[in-house]
Amino acid sequence: MEQKDLREWEARCIQEEPPACRAGCPLGLDAKGFVLAVRDDNLPGARAILEKSMPLAGLVARMCEAPCEQYCLRQSLGGSVAIGLLERMCINAVPAKTKFLRLPPRPKKVAVIGAGPSSLTVAFDLAKKGHPVTLFHLPGGPGSWLCKVPELVLSEGVLEEELQRLAGLGVNFCQVSVLGEALWTQDEFAAFYIGQDDEYVEGDLLKLGVPDSITFSLETERLFTGGLSVENHKYRFITDVSQGREAAVSIDRFLQGASLTAARVDLRHGKTNLYTSLDGLQREEVVVPADGLGYTKQEAIKEAARCINCECLECVKRCVYLKEFGAYPKTYARRVYNNSAIVKGNHQANKFINSCSLCGQCETVCPNDFSVATLCLDARRTMVQEDRMPGSAHWFALEEMRSARTEGALIRHAPGKDFSTSLFYPGCQLAGIRPQQTLRLYGYLQELDPATGLWLDCCGAPGHWAGRVQEFDEIMKELEEKWHEMGEPLVLTGCSTCLQMFREHLPQINVESVWVLLAEKPPESAKACAPMALSDPCTSRHDSKTQNAVRAMMEKIGQSLTPLPMSGELTECCGFGGLMQNSNPDLAKKVTAARVTQTSSDILTYCAMCRDQLARTGKPVAHVLDILFQDVAHPASEASPSISERRKNRRQLKSQVLSKYHGEQPKATEDWEAIALTMSPEVAEILEERRILEDDIRKVLFHVQQQGKVFVHGESGRKIASARLGQVTFWLQYTETDGSFMVESCWSHRMIIAGGSA
Amino acid sequence: MNLSFLPPDMNWTCEPCGEKLQPGIVELQYVGSVFKVELPVCPKCGKALISEDLAIGRMLEVELLLEDK
Numbered sequence: 001m002e003q004k005d006l007r008e009w010e011a012r013c014i015q016e017e018p019p020a021c022r023a024g025c026p027l028g029l030d031a032k033g034f035v036l037a038v039r040d041d042n043l044p045g046a047r048a049i050l051e052k053s054m055p056l057a058g059l060v061a062r063m064c065e066a067p068c069e070q071y072c073l074r075q076s077l078g079g080s081v082a083i084g085l086l087e088r089m090c091i092n093a094v095p096a097k098t099k100f101l102r103l104p105p106r107p108k109k110v111a112v113i114g115a116g117p118s119s120l121t122v123a124f125d126l127a128k129k130g131h132p133v134t135l136f137h138l139p140g141g142p143g144s145w146l147c148k149v150p151e152l153v154l155s156e157g158v159l160e161e162e163l164q165r166l167a168g169l170g171v172n173f174c175q176v177s178v179l180g181e182a183l184w185t186q187d188e189f190a191a192f193y194i195g196q197d198d199e200y201v202e203g204d205l206l207k208l209g210v211p212d213s214i215t216f217s218l219e220t221e222r223l224f225t226g227g228l229s230v231e232n233h234k235y236r237f238i239t240d241v242s243q244g245r246e247a248a249v250s251i252d253r254f255l256q257g258a259s260l261t262a263a264r265v266d267l268r269h270g271k272t273n274l275y276t277s278l279d280g281l282q283r284e285e286v287v288v289p290a291d292g293l294g295y296t297k298q299e300a301i302k303e304a305a306r307c308i309n310c311e312c313l314e315c316v317k318r319c320v321y322l323k324e325f326g327a328y329p330k331t332y333a334r335r336v337y338n339n340s341a342i343v344k345g346n347h348q349a350n351k352f353i354n355s356c357s358l359c360g361q362c363e364t365v366c367p368n369d370f371s372v373a374t375l376c377l378d379a380r381r382t383m384v385q386e387d388r389m390p391g392s393a394h395w396f397a398l399e400e401m402r403s404a405r406t407e408g409a410l411i412r413h414a415p416g417k418d419f420s421t422s423l424f425y426p427g428c429q430l431a432g433i434r435p436q437q438t439l440r441l442y443g444y445l446q447e448l449d450p451a452t453g454l455w456l457d458c459c460g461a462p463g464h465w466a467g468r469v470q471e472f473d474e475i476m477k478e479l480e481e482k483w484h485e486m487g488e489p490l491v492l493t494g495c496s497t498c499l500q501m502f503r504e505h506l507p508q509i510n511v512e513s514v515w516v517l518l519a520e521k522p523p524e525s526a527k528a529c530a531p532m533a534l535s536d537p538c539t540s541r542h543d544s545k546t547q548n549a550v551r552a553m554m555e556k557i558g559q560s561l562t563p564l565p566m567s568g569e570l571t572e573c574c575g576f577g578g579l580m581q582n583s584n585p586d587l588a589k590k591v592t593a594a595r596v597t598q599t600s601s602d603i604l605t606y607c608a609m610c611r612d613q614l615a616r617t618g619k620p621v622a623h624v625l626d627i628l629f630q631d632v633a634h635p636a637s638e639a640s641p642s643i644s645e646r647r648k649n650r651r652q653l654k655s656q657v658l659s660k661y662h663g664e665q666p667k668a669t670e671d672w673e674a675i676a677l678t679m680s681p682e683v684a685e686i687l688e689e690r691r692i693l694e695d696d697i698r699k700v701l702f703h704v705q706q707q708g709k710v711f712v713h714g715e716s717g718r719k720i721a722s723a724r725l726g727q728v729t730f731w732l733q734y735t736e737t738d739g740s741f742m743v744e745s746c747w748s749h750r751m752i753i754a755g756g757s758a
Numbered sequence: 759m760n761l762s763f764l765p766p767d768m769n770w771t772c773e774p775c776g777e778k779l780q781p782g783i784v785e786l787q788y789v790g791s792v793f794k795v796e797l798p799v800c801p802k803c804g805k806a807l808i809s810e811d812l813a814i815g816r817m818l819e820v821e822l823l824l825e826d827k
């Protein structure tokens with residue numbers, strides 16, 4: 001990933017955009033953070049947030065007219081959060097910090113003329129930055145119109161206290177009898193701020209002209225102005241404060257000789273790209289203060305709890321995987337980028353990159369189509385290309401794929417035919433998980449069209465998901481050649497993943513889901529069961545045709561379906577997709593568990609892998625074939641076949657097809673296949689968890705028989721044997737009686753034993 | 759990983775060497791890293807025993823660590 005790609009990814013995720021309230025605050029105050037701190041009864045924390053963005057917080061928090069509230073997303077559901085009242089309550093409840101951080105003194109002096117809210121702001125902001133400030137005010141004392149605000153709203157003590165804070169920052173107060181031009185023509189000052197929210201000599205302000213609307217600089221160099229609101233302006237106070245702040249930014253830049261406009265953050269006036277869903281939110285009315293004036297702490301906490309905590313997280317809310325890693329796609333993009341940029345040290349995002357199920361739900365729900373799947377798949381490809389993909393991450397699935405593509409593969413026209421109008425392509429998962437049903441379905445397809453051929457193979461999806469571009473491309477080429485040799489017939493897939501692979505990578509092949517065909521002519525034997533929730537496989541997400549066909553087929557049969565919230569385009573992965581189950585089995589378990597809890601009904605699916613995966617939770621899960629062909633139906637509560645059984649099933653299916661349809665004697669089995677094994681269910685479970693096949697055990701034992709090398713225990717006589725098979729060394733502890741092997745345990749490692757000596 | 763991984767039960771004999779396994783130094787390698795560990799080894803043919811505990815514990819940990827290096 002290049003830096004520019006990272007920027008593009010980051011820009012797509014708008015989770016870090018400000019909530020409407022913050023975007024609507026002329027000071028950019030983190031209003032959400034503030035409200036949530038009040039909600040959590042953390043008033044000192046809340047006050048700290050106010051102090052961070054407000055000049056003279058004691059004053060601003062009490063006087064601000066809260067323009068932010070007009071943008072609050074709670075507005076339509078009971079009224080905007082009363083941010084203004086909350087600020088007042090907080091500022092009254094928590095005493096001010098007495099010490100302020102002031103930057104080291106700077107040389108150039110600034111004159112602040114007038115003492116209205118805008119001038120006080122400029123004095124505060126510039127004094128904090130270390131500029132020597134002199135504030136010129138009329139004999140009535142600093143404050144201008146603030147001095148006339150009723151005591152109930154702003155007590156005299158408050159203004160006094162804030163002025164003392166200014167003095168504490170080194171602001172020099174200078175009383176003058178009139179405010180006028182003479183003050184901004186003095187030589188000793190490097191810059192002047194003219195706060196128009198005060199009383200001036202008639203006509204003097206008119207001579208200033210109109211300031212720049214962003215920088216508040218005037219035509220005459222060194223002069224800046226603000227405080228321009230008319231008296232009855234709805235947001236007079238905060239607008240003037242905001243103008244003062246903008247002018248202060250300009251004056252600071254001016255004094256440092258920097259550009260007034262470069263990289264300046266514009267006021268947002270409530271505009272933000274943050275997306276926040278209001279789905280499922282209940283109406284809640286604004287809390288009205290009992291005394292009609294201000295909140296008590298309890299009232300404030302109650303009011304603050306109405307905040308909906310505006311944020312996007314549309315993708316994270318739904319995806320167990322995105323939640324698991326504790327952040328959101330913008331951060332994840334950074335992690336993925338850093339992961340590829342790092343030269344020395346741990347690649348900490350490897351696990352993240354390899355755990356995504358590539359199901360595409362995030363892209364569908366994101367307001368900006370952020371596809372974590374693409375982010376992760378690209379990263380996987382780079383890792384493979386740069387030879388730093390962890391060897392163990394996808395190993396088992398790739399071995400499965402290679403096995404299905406050799407010992408499980410077969411392509412034939414129907415018996416007695418030298419052409420095929422269509423080829424049934426069940427996919428390696430259906431063949432491995434439901435071999436008898438696959439055969440039964442093939443028989444039915446032949447009834448419909450006797451020229452239906454059969455194609456047993458793997459579509460290469462594991463290679464694609466693992467980021468192995470080269471291996472996958474070669475598979476695609478081979479599949480295309482085979483299809484070509486068969487006369488380029490229609491391909492009917494029994495698996496959504498195969499269908500997706502064909503459609504996306506071999507668009508020249510005419511391909512359709514077998515369920516679309518069956519929806520037209522469901523078999524007579526089809527019989528409805530109790531209502532079930534239909535779970536669409538994630539690889540069918542954008543295939544509404546197949547999704548609808550399955551529903552139409554169920555309707556014809558009279559099978560009623562209960563609703564499943566995340567369905568169709570929004571459907572979820574079963575935990576197998578993207579090889580999540582390989583690289584992060586614990587997470588896959590969580591994903592699967594989350595999926596099955598979305599319904600209290602039994603689940604129905606038309607993907608063998610989904611059936612297998614979802615049923616591991618103990619939830620009854622049926623495959624549509626259980627409904628279509630009663631004679632070969634499996635109970636919905638049946639356990640999933642083991643990895644060893646799946647391999648055996650594929651081999652057996654192939655030999656059954658050869659003998660049943662083509663009268664061919666299946667090839668002799670491998671020598672090791674005859675070795676007889678026994679093991680307890682507990683040991684079988686260990687094998688499953690460690691992804692060790694019975695085939696592997698037989699191969700180790702065969703190896704021992706050939707080489708005669710084994711460790712024998714002194715007392716019990718039990719044996720330990722091992723063999724390196726491909727990238728893995730398998731170890732086996734067993735006892736042997738009359739040529740039969742009782743497996744006690746089995747383990748493996750990828751490390752290579754280079755040599756040893758005692 | 760200069761460590762010793764001798765199982766509590768060392769009562770194993772290498773067949774057909776007929777030798778009892780003894781503590782020995784074994785070189786292991788994985789994704790470009792090489793290290794020496796102490797394991798039960800046949801003094802005659804040099805074959806080492808990787809116990810189940812070692813394989814599914816420390817060894818797996820190190821494998822994963824090295825894969826992410």
Ligand code: SF4
Pocket residue numbers: 012013014015312313314315316328329330365366367368369370
């Ligand atoms: S849906 Fe996810 S990726 Fe998209 S903007 Fe929201 S948080 Fe970011």
Ligand code: SF4
Pocket residue numbers: 019020021022031032035071072073074081083306307308309310
């Ligand atoms: S609901 Fe909360 S976060 Fe959203 S705009 Fe209103 S105050 Fe801000």
Ligand code: SF4
Pocket residue numbers: 319320321322356357358359360361362363371372373573
């Ligand atoms: S698992 Fe699916 S929804 Fe979650 S990040 Fe990956 S592709 Fe997106």
Ligand SMILES: [Zn+2]
Pocket residue numbers: 772773774775776777800801802803804805
């Ligand atoms: Zn030996």
